[in-house]
Amino acid sequence: MLAGLLSIFLMVLDYRFERVDILRHAISSVLTPIQWVSDLPATMLSWSGNTIKTREQLADENDALQVQIAVLERKLQRLVSLTAENNRLRELLNASAQIEDSVIVSELIGINPDPYIHQVVINKGAKDGVKVGQAVLDAHGLMGQIVEASEFTSRVLLLSDSSHAVPVQVNRNGVRAIAVGKGLVSELELANVPDTADIIEGDLLVSSGLGGRFPTGYPVATVKSVEHDPGRPFAKVTAAPLAKLNQSRLILVLFKDEARSFHRALADDVDGEPSEKGKP
């Protein structure tokens, strides 16, 4: 009876007022070894995969990666000058300058056991400066956001969760929309798009930065299908997320505030796309 009352009290506190975060934080820190052990099979698998590889395979892989680095470095060279030029032009327009984002690289160590909730657990937490609300990327695009940060791990809500939405714009022409998760890994839906909106199949959707939670300009999804049904008030637009939501193991947590030192940003991988503070 007492246990029942206590748990109903807890549930209401958690759901309505978010007052029990300290308790959750404490238990979560205690449970970190369990998270770590549950990831052991995957870690062992990738470790043995790396160890059993032959010398030739490793050399080949190394060559391929060298080529890839060269290609990316070339792009980065252009990017530095372009960013500088962009900032100069923005100065001319009296707009505020863009700042570089920094990231920390983290690894996926767990997946929410409930198949209806799209959440993953990563191995960086409050100790590394991770805070609730930060955007999370993988190598291909936006993945989601941090919803819970404990001492050593944190929990990421993915784009595809049915309770997640991200403000986006079409890269081609700037049409704004909101991409809502549907509970399917490979599909997002654009909510309330007017029938006349200029969105076509194959359009790239980038984050628009409206709402202030996600930074501007990161690729989110490509439009998969656009259906115009005269019987419905809005067009039905579905999009496929660019981030490999159910495959990526290396996950980047984005810091957009300048609180972190620039050295740290250099030491980690400096990410290209700058964030935007205020529009002209």
Next chain:
Amino acid sequence: MIRFNPVLILFSLCAAFVLSIVYLPSQLQFWRPDWSALVILFWVYAAPHRIGVFFSWTVGLFQDVLEGSTLGMNAFAYAVMAYLLVSMYQRFKLFPLIQQSFMVFMLIGIDLMICHLVKSVTGVSASGFVYLYPAITSAAIWPFFYLMMSNLTRKLG
């Protein structure tokens, strides 16, 4: 007679926690047995005077944090489940294993229904009876789980 063994309780709980969040292929995800519930049921069955509602409540709280669900959801469900078993463990002990696993199906089914109710109130809902699949697998595993655990307690205790 199964003896009360705190070390083994802790060990079985840790194993259950790991098993309940370890990665499974997506087809099997819906069928993941509720390991923590099985462990609770076994220990309530083994030592109903020592292990009861509050133990289960605490385990549920830990499970909530592991799953990232609303704090208190699993705690409440496990507490109810443990209460039901405590109130009828004398009959439960006399049942043959098959009948016991049917009771386990009912108990874990109730636990899952409570969780489902809380989830649908707080926004994450799923349609159909898919959410009851873990009760079926848990019940199917119960006889083997019971034999394994009672052997372990006998060997170590």
